[in-house]
Amino acid sequence: MKSNHILNLVLLTTLLFSCEKNENTEEVTNLIEAKRAEVAPDKRVALWDLNFENDSLKGETDQLEALQELIKEIEAQQIKFTDAVLRLPDAALGEKTKALVTISVANIRSNPKHSAELATQALMGTPLTVLKKDDGWYLVQTPDGYLSWVDRAGIHLMTEEELAHWFREPKVVFTALTGYVWKDENESEMVSDLVAGDILTVQDETKDKLKISLPDGREGWIAAREAQDWESWIASRSTTPEALITTAKQMMGTPYLWGGTSIKGVDCSGFTKTVFYLNGQIIPRDASQQINEGELVDADKDWSKLQVGDLLFFGVKGTEEKKERVVHVGMWIGNGEFIHSRGLVRISSFDPENPNYDEYELGRYLRTKRIVNVPSEHVLSVSSLLTNN
Known part of the structure; x- marks a missing residue:
């Protein structure tokens, strides 16, 4: 009887401890997710890979201020835990937390291997922030905020001071x-x-x-x-209709390349990004990010409202059950036509009488946004590229 009593006591203690542990896990997980929604709603530009397990806060993040806020919130709940979070840039990098692209076009991938999806590209001389190393690959952040992996052979690692010196040359x-x-x-x-x-x-x-x-x-x-x-290059950059059209048409026939953002190959948003970059503006990487910038011009297929440089977005409209999916983007060039990358950089029209009539894109049109001469949080001047921030 005594042994049964002891066994029951052990089981009860274990159960109570387990319940408390589960409650802590759920509470901390909720705090983690609330902070994620605040500082890292888009994992393409902010890393917040955290979890709470066995009384330990684990994972990695580059949102260091938010991490400190999270820790204070957990401590305020009087929850005891071990802080095992990897803070990025990784201390193992030492002072080499900056880099420059050293090849004409660096392929930057979604995972640290050559067979991984091409996420984006960066041109020679583009400054990068380096976050961590995995064998011969580095997790980097481009000036537009994109987080991806680049092969060591495509970059030159630098300290803050070395990069500052390069800026002055x-x-x-x-x-x-x-x-x-x-x-x-x-x-x-x-x-x-x-x-x-x-x-x-x-x-x-x-x-x-x-x-x-x-x-x-x-x-x-x-x-x-x-x-x-x-x-003089910076001073001469302009998003005038003439400049945008000239640049866009110079890229006519460039092959489609998923993840491409250069003359060697472009995807749809890589094309619009490249056109604006060569005319002095850095815009977000993906169509689903670009659609969040600027001001709404049209959602009813009233082409008379459009101006050269407006971005047209295409995809699947949202319903009560499913979110909207933005899958394509092109740039309006006037005269009822827009230019975009689908298979290759081409010109399309919504006019059935035009030889470039594109019924396919017309059928999945969503809306048009304007970023030319419209202040927008994530549209930057290329002049900011070579500043030591």
Whole structure:
């Protein structure tokens, strides 16, 4: 009888402890999710991978201020726990928490392996924030906030001070659609290929050549006519109808590439992002992010309201059971036409009499937004790219 009593007591204690533990887990999980909704509703641009298990707060995040707020909220509930959260940038990186893209176009993937989905791209000279390392891959954040993985071979790791020094060096922007860096002025050996928008530092110049340095220290020569110094390039950027149309049409025929944001290949939102970048603005990466910017122009297929540069969005309309799905974007170029990347960069029209009539896109049209000359939280000036923030 005595042993049964002891056994029952142990079982009761275990049950009470388990109930308390479960209650703590549920309460902390609710706090985690509430904070996620506040600071990281879009996991593409904010990392908040936290969980509470066995009285331990685990996971990783780059939202350090929010993490401290969460910890205070847990402590206020008098819940004892172990803090096992990895704070990013990872301390294992040391001071090398910055990087520059060192190849013409860096492929940035959803996971740390070459077979992973291509999430986005970054051009040579683009500054990145480095968050952690996984073998030969680095989790980085691009200037538009996108979080993805890049191969070590495509970047040059730097400290804050080294990046600040690079910012101060004289620079040029490569303006031809494609080109090369040559080892010598005779163009006998290629150092690297280039695409429009790549950023290089200048070491010397002749009448028609520039001696430049790539972000990883490699040097070579380019034709002076194919580049423009950074300050004058920035000053000449404009989202006028003429500038947007010219840039967009220069990319006609560029092949569709999921995750692409360069002349080598673009997806639909990568195309609009590239057009605006080459004209001085950094806009969000994906169509489902771009649709949240600017002001609403049309949702009723009244094309008379549209202006050159307006972004048209397509997808599946929402219902009571399902959320709206934004899957495609194009840019209005006037005269009843828009330009977009589907298979290749092409021009389409909603006019049945136009040879470019696109019944397919007309059928899944959602609405049009305007970001040209409209203040928007996540639309930035390219001039902010080379500031030491």
